[in-house]
Amino acid sequence: MADYSPVRGCIVFRPEGFAIWENIVAELDRRIKRTGARNAYFPLFIPESFIRKEASHVEGFSPELAVVTHGGGKELEEPLIVRPTSETIINHMFAQWIKSYRDLPLMVNQWCNVVRWEMRTRMFLRTSEFLWQEGHTAHATREEAEAETLTMLEVYRAFCEEFLAIPLIVGRKSAAERFAGALETYAIESLMGDGRALQCGTSHFLAQNFSRAFEIRYLDETNQWQYVWQTSWGVSTRLLGALIMVHGDDQGLRLPPAVAPVQAVIVPIWRKPAERDSVLEAAQRGILALTQAGVRCHLDDRAGITPGFKFNEWEMRGVPLRIEIGPRDVAAGEATLARRDGAGSASKVKSPLDRLPESVGALLDDIQKSLFRAAKDAMDAQTHEPKDFNGLAEQMEGEGGGGLAYVYWCGNPACETKIREETRATCRAIPLAQSAPPQSCIVCGEESRERAFFAKAY
Amino acid sequence: MADYSPVRGCIVFRPEGFAIWENIVAELDRRIKRTGARNAYFPLFIPESFIRKEASHVEGFSPELAVVTHGGGKELEEPLIVRPTSETIINHMFAQWIKSYRDLPLMVNQWCNVVRWEMRTRMFLRTSEFLWQEGHTAHATREEAEAETLTMLEVYRAFCEEFLAIPLIVGRKSAAERFAGALETYAIESLMGDGRALQCGTSHFLAQNFSRAFEIRYLDETNQWQYVWQTSWGVSTRLLGALIMVHGDDQGLRLPPAVAPVQAVIVPIWRKPAERDSVLEAAQRGILALTQAGVRCHLDDRAGITPGFKFNEWEMRGVPLRIEIGPRDVAAGEATLARRDGAGSASKVKSPLDRLPESVGALLDDIQKSLFRAAKDAMDAQTHEPKDFNGLAEQMEGEGGGGLAYVYWCGNPACETKIREETRATCRAIPLAQSAPPQSCIVCGEESRERAFFAKAY
Structure with missing residues (x-):
């Protein structure tokens, strides 16, 4: 899927891995456009002074910036930042584009690369350069x-659950986990097979933090100048890491059919040269259909x-369905279908060769659902409701993950800090609609109106 | 379509302009994949030492490099180059991926941003950052x-002529115009309305220049180590500039239907409120069909x-077909179709409302062809065959372009230099198949076996 590159913190997406990303982009792009956003493209470089315009933004991003100091053989008058995210440059343009209430809402999205200098690299999850979309x-x-x-x-929740078959918890972030410059950050979080949580996407309510910093104002219908209200939202190639870690097993990848570059592979089987032609002919008819x-x-x-070698290779690559066609299958007018997910009453079934598309279609649908169900069951099994701080600490004990608490x-941030320092779990999400009666905070015992998911996170 | 940005040499692709690029990407990507290449993604940053590994490559690109010297708050041990093109980093990876003849051919493509520091910016044609695909x-x-x-x-020729309706000259580049590191460069060139040529895409035969520099070797079928033979090829957002300058007229853009984000716009027309409902209803039925x-x-x-305001706006934006529906049209069960290209016996025709898809489809096909024909005629009219150096100099006189000679x-490079210095025309392409008998070189009079296109170029 990918290789480490000679550049610190950067990876190479090999064609097999990148094909999965291309499918993610195609489907999510369609869903984003359906909301009314349109794609655009803004410069890779951001003048250093722009980053400084929003106080908490610069504080959050300063430690991870890559800086261009020379261009065309000369030292630049003002260093350029390689974008870690594009709020500042995009809002500079928004200030020029927005004049009147007729120009609103303005909704743009861009697919691009961003750079956040990372000291520790982790394939797909934490890389200095990554690919993403950012909506503004x-x-x-x-x-x-x-x-x-x-x-x-x-949109993100539905995309991840329906298309990637990744079950999620959804909610608000605590102040400590908020995006630098946002008033509220919302996130979708998934639980990896090892019991650690992974943030899969975020949506930020920026209020007027950037519009005040960048003077983005419009004349309203009563001819008064008003600052705009803003959002930004994004998901990244991190989703490839989530796919691997949520669905993978000891044999390798298991790709949900919706996102799999190859959904079904036909492996023809023969021993004697005389069998070859009829087997290959049946296989080719199958591919065509x-x-x-x-x-x-x-x-x-x-x-x-x-x-056998081919079986292993396609299993490792996560292709959802393998279709075996041998001489006996051809004689019986059948093919043998083997599910990569191993679910169902038997993981291998027979299908008439002339009904291959129907059989394969039904199985792919079922594999998509069963991968989601299996991941959901695994997440539920690793979700606990410890009654006191000791219970929480026990759940998070050890080097691995501890699931969701x-x-x-x-x-209170002090209680959050205590949880983090003593259990290494952080607040992953505070669900939006909560109706249970208040109870006691698991740390300080004060009245608590809300429950939150804590976990060790990637 | 685009704005200049606060970053020197960089532009912002606004949604309208970017939608055209998205259509270009979708169609060209399909055509590239059909040749067997697969997409991948390589790092934005290239270690400075990599760029130096191929001698002519570093010489060609050194003056236009952007350099990252700081990351994560520290000065880097080795500066990183923001990729101007990715031969070096990709070939570093190829050296690891290629071991045996079974690994060949290896064909990858990437869609990405590249940076070449430019002193003079020209919207779409010459920008410090641009988007492109590069195949390796x-x-x-x-x-x-x-x-x-x-x-x-x-592939590039067919794409530009068929999809963008841009007529081309195709051929080999002279040594002076060759890619830094290539043994041969081939190009497609178009002629802008102002008589200047624009390089629209290049395909390079790299021979073994990079495989020797990066030690990309494979074991052949006789178990001998061999260096691979290589190519690279690319087109960029420059194509947006070509579209504008080849097809634009005094009223603005004229987009070929194949690439137009909006192929047909319906403008409903009414004066009295009573007319509004029936007109809008007919318009909505039209959109649906x-x-x-x-x-x-x-x-x-x-x-x-x-x-009238809407007509102007859509004309300016280049939408190929405008469909007007007014009360009289509704009464007659008709719509009025106005071609943006103004070609055909009349630029406005009537269509029965219930046959709108057929009428529109046929007109869009015809507009695609007629835009190509008009551009081809314009190119032919500006293509001359001067018999001597004075004739060439006269053709290229003045500040504007001079068409193709x-x-x-x-x-001989000396003759090419004389042409460039005295007429500002450069060698754009040497057509591949030439069968005419040798004649005298237009500069030195020596025997010349080949003809070449010269023009002032962007």
Whole structure:
């Protein structure tokens, strides 16, 4: 899927890994555009002075900036920052584009690379350069901007659960985990197989922090100047890491059919040369029928490699469905379908060759659902509700992850800090709609109106 | 379409301009993948030492490099170059990936941003940061690599002529115009409305220059180590500049239907409120039918803006077809179709409302062809065959462009330099298949076997 590169903290996306990202981009781009946002592209470089315009923004990002000091053989008058995120440069442009309430809402998205200098690299999860989309919107009212923040949170949730089959917890971030410059940050979080949480996407309500810093104002219908209300939201190539760690098993990747570059692979099997032609002919007819039915499929007719070797390779690569066609299958007018997820009453089933598209389609649907169900069951099994601080500490003991702890917490940063320092768990999400009666904070015992998910995180 | 940005030499692609680029990417990506190349992604940063590994490469790119010297608050041990092109980092990875003849051919492509520090910026044509695709391939034999170079040249030619309706000249570059590190560079060149040539895409035969510098070797079938033969090829957001300058007229853009984000716009027209409902209803039925037929269409039902204002705006934006629906049209069961290109016996025609998809489809096809024809005629009209150096100098006189001069040239760099210095025209392309008998070089009079296109270039 990827290699480390000779550049510190940067990875190379190999074609197999990148094809998954391309499918993510295509589907999510469609969903984003459906909300009314349009794609644009802003410069890679940001003047250093821009980053300094929003106080908490510069504080949050300063330690991880890459700086261009020379261009065209000369030292630059003002250093340029390689974008860690584009609020500042985009809002500089928004200030020029927005004049009147008629220009609102303004909703743009860009797919691009960003750089955040990392001391410790972790394949897909933490890399100095990564690919992402970042949406930036400006609205006339606070309510509209708040609604947009939640709309995008829901777009991300539906995308991850439906398309990537990754179950999530969804909610607000605590102040400590908030985006530098946001009034509220909302996030989708998933739980990896090892019991650690991974932030999969964020949606920020920026209020007027950036519009005041960048003077983004519009004339309202009564001819008064008003600052716009803003949001920003993004997901990144980190999702590839989530896919691997949520669905992978000891044999390698297990890709949900919706995102898999190859959904079904046909492996023809023969021993004697006389069997070869009829097997290959059946396999080719199968590929044709599947392709016409819209299934992304591949015929592995490599010579000199055993079927067993091919089975292993496609299993490792996570292809959801393997279709074996041997001489006996051809004679019986059948194919053998083997599910990568191993679910169902039997992981291998027979299908009539002339009904391959229907059989494959039904199985792919079922694999998509069963991978989600398996991941959801695993997450539920690792979600606990410790009653006191000792219970929480026990849950988080050891070097690995400790799953999710759903606990009452008063909201006081001091209690959050104590949890982090003593258990290494951080607040991952505070669910939005909470109706349970108040109870005691798991740390200080004060009345707590909300429960939050804590976990050790990547 | 775009704005200058606060960062020297960098532009902002606004949603309207970027939507055209997205269509270019989607179509060209499909055509590139059909040749067998797969997409990947390599780091933005390149260690400075890598750039120095291929002698002519570093010489060509040194003056235009942007350099990162600081990361994460510290000075870097080795400065990082922001990629101006990715031969060096990609070939470093190829050296690790390629071991045996079974690993060949290796064909990867990446869509990304690159930076080449420019002193003079020109919207789309010359910007410090631009977007492009760069393909990189490695082959077992020289013949295979040469064939790949020409295959991609033809992919680019067909794409530009068929999809962008931009007529081209195609050929080899002279040594002076060659890519830094290539043995041969091939290019597609178009002629802008002002008589200047624009390089639209290049395909390089790199021979073994990079494989020797980066030690990319494979074990052949006889177990001997061999250096691979390589190519690279790319087109960029420069194509947006070509689209504007080839097809634009005094009223603004004229987009070929194949690449236009909006192919047809419906402008409903009414004066009295009583007319409004029936007109809008007919317009909405039209949009539905067109969308179902796969036409990218838009209903401009903005209130408080006159039809005339809308006409101008959509003309300026280059939408190929405007569909006017007024009360009389509704009464007659018709719509009025106005071609942006103004070609055909009349630029406005009537269509039955219930046959809108067929009428629109046929007109869009015709507009695509007629824009190409008009651009081809303009190019042909500006292509001359001066018989002597004075004729060439006269053709190139003045501040504007001088069109294309198709002349005999002996191939001697001294003659090329004289042409450039005295006429400001450079060698744009030497057509591949030439069968005319040798004649005299237009500069020195020596025997010349080939003709070449010279022009002033952007």
